[in-house]
Amino acid sequence: MTDDIFYSTITELNTRLLAREFSAVELTQAFAERLGALGPRYNALALPLTKEALKSAKVVDADLKRERFRGPLQGIPFGAKDLLSVAGQITTWGAKPYASQKFDYTATALTKLEQTGALLIGKLAMVELAGGGGYRITGASYFGPGKTPWNTDYWSGGSSSGSGSAVAAGLVPFALGSETSGSILTPAAFCGVTGLRPTYGLVSRYGAMALSWTLDKIGPLCRSAEDCGHVLQTIAGGDFKDPGSAGKGFYYTPEYHREWKELRIGYAPVDFSDWADERARPAFQEALNVFRRIGVTLVETKLPDFPYGAMTGTIVAVEGASIFEPLVASGEVDQLADPKQAAGFREALKIPAKDYLRAMRIRTLAQQEFRKLYSDLDAILAPSRFGPSSNISDPLDGRGPEIPKDRPPGMTALIPAGNLMGMPALSLPCGFAAGLPVAVQLCGMPFSENLLLSLGKEFQARTDWHRKRPPVG
Amino acid sequence: MKLTRRTVLASALPALAVAQTPPVPAAPDYLAISTAQYKRNAEALAKVAVPVETEPAFHFKP
Numbered sequence: 001m002t003d004d005i006f007y008s009t010i011t012e013l014n015t016r017l018l019a020r021e022f023s024a025v026e027l028t029q030a031f032a033e034r035l036g037a038l039g040p041r042y043n044a045l046a047l048p049l050t051k052e053a054l055k056s057a058k059v060v061d062a063d064l065k066r067e068r069f070r071g072p073l074q075g076i077p078f079g080a081k082d083l084l085s086v087a088g089q090i091t092t093w094g095a096k097p098y099a100s101q102k103f104d105y106t107a108t109a110l111t112k113l114e115q116t117g118a119l120l121i122g123k124l125a126m127v128e129l130a131g132g133g134g135y136r137i138t139g140a141s142y143f144g145p146g147k148t149p150w151n152t153d154y155w156s157g158g159s160s161s162g163s164g165s166a167v168a169a170g171l172v173p174f175a176l177g178s179e180t181s182g183s184i185l186t187p188a189a190f191c192g193v194t195g196l197r198p199t200y201g202l203v204s205r206y207g208a209m210a211l212s213w214t215l216d217k218i219g220p221l222c223r224s225a226e227d228c229g230h231v232l233q234t235i236a237g238g239d240f241k242d243p244g245s246a247g248k249g250f251y252y253t254p255e256y257h258r259e260w261k262e263l264r265i266g267y268a269p270v271d272f273s274d275w276a277d278e279r280a281r282p283a284f285q286e287a288l289n290v291f292r293r294i295g296v297t298l299v300e301t302k303l304p305d306f307p308y309g310a311m312t313g314t315i316v317a318v319e320g321a322s323i324f325e326p327l328v329a330s331g332e333v334d335q336l337a338d339p340k341q342a343a344g345f346r347e348a349l350k351i352p353a354k355d356y357l358r359a360m361r362i363r364t365l366a367q368q369e370f371r372k373l374y375s376d377l378d379a380i381l382a383p384s385r386f387g388p389s390s391n392i393s394d395p396l397d398g399r400g401p402e403i404p405k406d407r408p409p410g411m412t413a414l415i416p417a418g419n420l421m422g423m424p425a426l427s428l429p430c431g432f433a434a435g436l437p438v439a440v441q442l443c444g445m446p447f448s449e450n451l452l453l454s455l456g457k458e459f460q461a462r463t464d465w466h467r468k469r470p471p472v473g
Numbered sequence: 474m475k476l477t478r479r480t481v482l483a484s485a486l487p488a489l490a491v492a493q494t495p496p497v498p499a500a501p502d503y504l505a506i507s508t509a510q511y512k513r514n515a516e517a518l519a520k521v522a523v524p525v526e527t528e529p530a531f532h533f534k535p
Binding site (some may be wrong): 133134153214306307309310313314317339340342343344346347348351352355357358359360361362363364365367379 | 483499500501503504506507508511513514517518519520521523524527528529530531
């Protein structure tokens with residue numbers, strides 16, 4: 001096997017597995033060794049699960065020998081954010097107070113992957129408690145600051161930090177992450193991989209750490225939009241164990257996309273001319289041009305005017321503080337690596353119910369306005385993050401562009417807005433700024449994943465940013 | 474007790490060391506920072522007019 005396998009897509013690996021170029025055991029061994037050797041370099045590895053994966057790989061090889069095919073993920077190794085439980089294994093949620101925590105059940109998303117023959121080779125590092133207390137340092141993790149493989153002085157993004165860097169460095173072909181407000185899109189953008197935040201309720205959260213019952217989503221970080229489609233098809237579906245489950249499945253059908261010329265994609269020119277980091281503007285402009293060449297109609301638009309940041313901040317703070325109230329009461333919250341997080345959880349317990357309910361009622365108003373907005377649009381295109389990653393020693397308070405009150409904000413609030421509305425989003429690598437990856441996102445109506453993935457696949461057929469390899473060595 | 478230059482210097486060293494140590498910046502008051510953030514959030518939410526019939530969003534179906 002050559003190094004090429006570490007940067008192959010799921011489809012490519014599956015083709016070679018079926019052609020018997022290598023066995024599932026050999027593939028698993030190769031990725032597990034690489035994850036064990038290089039994972040610590042990026043603070044990406046939480047827990048290796050090599051022994052268990054190799055045992056399952058033998059079963060996959062036996063199935064393949066008997067021509068029992070279970071789909072494109074059969075025999076493909078992968079990693080999962082350490083907020084997903086695996087029965088009998090340590091699940092830290094990235095936080096010292098939970099360093100020895102074990103559950104006796106496995107997360108539904110992982111069970112579904114296991115049933116299709118995918119092989120979990122390790123749990124991946126994350127920001128402690130998914131950053132729910134409001135983290136201000138990159139080192140807010142039991143595993144240390146996540147580092148992007150493009151330059152280890154720079155942050156991988158969070159909170160699915162290990163999922164982003166492990167896929168980027170070719171340590172796993174794909175990984176599961178989670179998003180409450182930006183935790184898939186940010187590491188996908190900063191690590192140069194393709195990330196999909198599914199519609200709220202499409203993927204079961206059973207067995208995942210809860211931070212915000214009304215915002216949490218589980219989704220994949222992969223090498224391509226097509227790979228995201230394959231993984232989503234496997235992990236999506238109704239689950240009575242998840243009260244937020246939409247009871248819907250997902251079938252990846254990129255071949256049935258609508259004519260590109262029929263599609264209307266909203267964007268805000270000010271994002272590309274003013275709010276994006278100057279170093280990233282050429283890459284974002286070129287991404288816009290690629291979509292023009294695809295043939296979609298780009299339509300100037302703006303988000304309905306709501307205080308999205310304040311809404312998300314209030315909802316995550318209150319729901320998270322309720323979930324982690326025992327941690328605060330025990331005093332163990334002070335073991336978190338970032339004291340700002342401990343303070344955030346403590347103070348959030350004092351937020352009045354009227355503020356939380358006001359945020360949730362405004363959320364209803366915003367949903368109504370988004371329905372109107374999308375009656376004329378199929379998706380919104382914007383930078384995933386408005387610039388490249390920051391140095392790991394920089395504080396995180398000042399993330400994002402400063403928008404003067406008299407200027408149009410463009411799509412700078414699309415991450416909190418999209419999460420509040422339960423909308424799916426796909427992050428696509430689109431170039432580099434200062435040697436670090438940057439990306440654009442497509443955000444669509446709930447359950448429009450096939451549309452986003454089809455567009456993403458077409459974008460990636462015309463570009464090769466998703467194929468770039470970091471200097472891993 | 475006879476005072477030599479050495480004993481005088483030795484007694485002064487701790488004070489010199491303290492004098493040369495840069496002042497330690499006070500740790501940020503994270504509780505106050507969080508409280509202020511939540512207050513700003515509440516103020517931003519208070520500016521939105523919410524019709525009396527509006528129920529909280531608990532379902533996210535299309």
